[in-house]
Amino acid sequence: MVFNSLDFVVFVIPVFLLYWLLFSxxxxxxxxxxxxxxxxxxxxxxxxxxxxxxxxxxxxxxxxxxxxxxxxxxxxxxxxxxxxxxxxxxxxxxxxxxxxxxxxxxxxxxxxxxxxxxxxxxxxxxxxxxxxxxxxxxxxxxxxxxxxxxxxxxxxxxxxxxxxxxxxxxxxxxxxxxxxxxxxRQLSYQTTVDGLRQILWGLFAKIVVAENCAAIVNPIFGNYENESGSVLLVGTFFYAIQLYADFSGYSNMAIGVSKLFGIQLMRNFSTPFFSTNISDFWRKWHISLTTWMMDYVFTPLSFTLRRHQKKGLIFSIIATFILVGFWHGANWTFVVYGLLHGIYFVPLVYSGKMNSSEIVAKGKLFPSIKEVLKMILLFVLVMLTDVFFRVDNVAMGFDYLGRIFSFSIAEFPSIVLTSASIITLALIGIFVLVEWSNREKDHDFEISNYSIYLRWISYISIFVLILLFGKSSETFIYFQF
Structure with missing residues (x-):
């Protein structure tokens, strides 16, 4: 009974009514x-x-x-x-x-x-x-x-x-x-409306952004041996967006549904692609898992190895992120995924910037050129590493990456000119724009400070986009974990 199914709607509406009318x-x-x-x-x-x-x-x-x-x-x-x-x-x-x-x-x-x-x-x-x-x-x-x-x-x-x-x-x-x-718990109009708002945004992320990306990603990964390096690179881009939209979409819906019952769940994703280093990325990506691993694995391990100073710290980080990867599934691909992310922390440890974290362009409309370059570099790094999240085995992952960095990467990827790609890129643009405008707020679609007219224009616009471009899906990538 996934959140974006009719079964769930039929389930949650009477549960909500009974909860507040008979059991409050x-x-x-x-x-x-x-x-x-x-x-x-x-x-x-x-x-x-x-x-x-x-x-x-x-x-x-x-x-x-x-x-x-x-x-x-x-x-x-x-x-x-x-x-x-x-x-x-x-x-x-x-x-x-x-x-x-x-x-x-x-x-x-x-x-x-x-x-x-x-x-x-x-x-x-x-x-x-x-x-x-x-x-x-x-x-x-x-x-x-x-x-x-x-x-x-x-x-x-x-x-x-x-x-x-x-x-x-x-x-x-x-x-x-x-x-x-x-x-x-007391029924709160503001909390209920905010929960519905978050559910709406989660639906948009999942069935519009993630599923349209999936329609492009699946054929590319399914036939990657016969694609050019440039097309494979495009595939990794769309998969990185799909993965984030799927993960954050589910989390936003879960948090939104919980608010309907007067219970606040912790935020799980906080616009991670607007990060400028890998440490900041993991403070904003799968926050509940990251903080759990930091508290119960990294902290005691690093304390035990503190006499080894930076080497002990690096070992603790890499070991923790191997477990983060392995938590996702019983496959060496997830181990490699975690190992690589752990290795990405090494320069931060030696530069002393591992604990630095700030909202990009805080209080500003646009980021600086330096911030843009850092965000792009980090996104590309994470995007390429996400390949191991998608492939069936490690050999396939390295083969996929090897084919990206071949001479065929110079070929123009005609796939980006298809109507499906153009529409999906436009939808991603809307997704990114809304998340950027809410990067300093409690969640990705927190527009309570807008005028009532702007709020309703936003709701109707997102709803129309869901009707026009939403694709049915009976599962989340999240569920396999």
Whole structure:
């Protein structure tokens, strides 16, 4: 039941009405209703793993309480380790078992031990990467005494299962989410309208920008051996935009839907392509994952290796980003993707600019030439690295990149003159223009300060573009994670 489907519209409208008309008397009623609705939503997506989700909730709720109530550090650590083993074990089995299983036999073959294997058919539970990271962070925060554990099973269950984020995030923190649902939510006109506005923009990003890009990208990547380097370069450009529009579109819709129920989810994308260095890019790209990895992987690792100074810092960054890449899927392509992004940080470490971050052209209408050049250079770097996000294997990724940087890159890519490309470029232009104008605001379509006439012109214009150029899609790239 994806957000851009008729099924979801039929689902969310009565849920919204019932939530505010019948269940708004107290937070208890609201939370119980949200829990039942969220479990139904997850079961609709894949009922076979509903029991697994419930077991995960029960185990993590219990362990959180035991960690908090155990005074001895050694025993407290035991419960934390049990939680780490349980949650990471779920991920390793359902998402990565075949990857390591096949890799083991491939290593045996390299050393001359002839062996054969058959991959196991293991279904991947939807949202497992997101809800296990949420519960992992929860247990670690309780252990570090940064939060107290939830003593209310219903509230904790809503934290894990809340339907706008259960399938594809954002990866919420208990410290921010649970306090919101401990109080009764009040229906707010401003928040509801802002949520609808964000949903509209997410729909535009997904079914207009991302899907029109996909119509160009898919044939190019599917037949890349027979395309010129210039066409392949065009393909990487459209894929980078598709990836961002798909990711940010889903996140905006998830955050917007959540606002309808009086709950604020964290921002997950903040116009990352207006960054001037890779560090700033990752502060704005998949923010919930990046901050999770920084807090629970990079920080403790860099602290452990602090005596090695810059070398220890570089190792911590690269290791963290390899995990960031590997989190996305059980394929060496994602490992290479993460490794490359980690390597891109090395010049920043040695220049001492890793922590520098600022909004480009803050308070100005246009960026400087220097800022434009930096943004273009960074975009090209990220764009080329995104190839490993799209291809089936590492060899194909390097082959694709190698073909880009061949003599045929000098050929004119006639594909850019097709009507599909011209229309898509125009739609991307609108997308970029709106995001640029809102780069200093809370989200990409935050136009509450416009006059009512300009607001309605904006709504109608986006809606018309969706009707004219929207393409149906029953999935998000995000869902594979």
């Amino acid at each position: 008397k107290s937070s208890v009623y609201q939370n119980l209703f949200l829990l039942l609705v969220s479990l139904f939503f997850y079961a609709w997506a894949d009922w076979r793993f509903l029991i697994l989700l419930l077991v995960s909730i029960g185990v993590n709720f219990y362990l959180g309480l035991r960690i908090y109530r155990t005074p001895e550090d050694r025993k407290k650590s035991i419960f934390l380790y049990l939680g780490l083993i349980f949650n990471i074990g779920l991920l390793l089995y359902f998402k990565y078992f075949n990857f390591f299983y096949e890799g083991f036999y491939e290593i045996l073959n390299v050393f001359g031990v002839e062996s054969s294997y058959t991959s196991l058919v293991i279904l991947l539970p939807l949202g497992i990467s997101f809800f296990t990271f949420q519960t992992l962070g929860y247990l670690i925060d309780v252990y570090n005494e940064e939060i107290e554990p939830s003593k209310n099973l219903i509230e904790f269950s809503v934290f894990v299962t809340f339907f706008p984020k259960i399938l594809s995030g954002p990866i919420e923190r208990a410290a921010k989410f649970i306090p919101q649902i401990q109080e009764k």
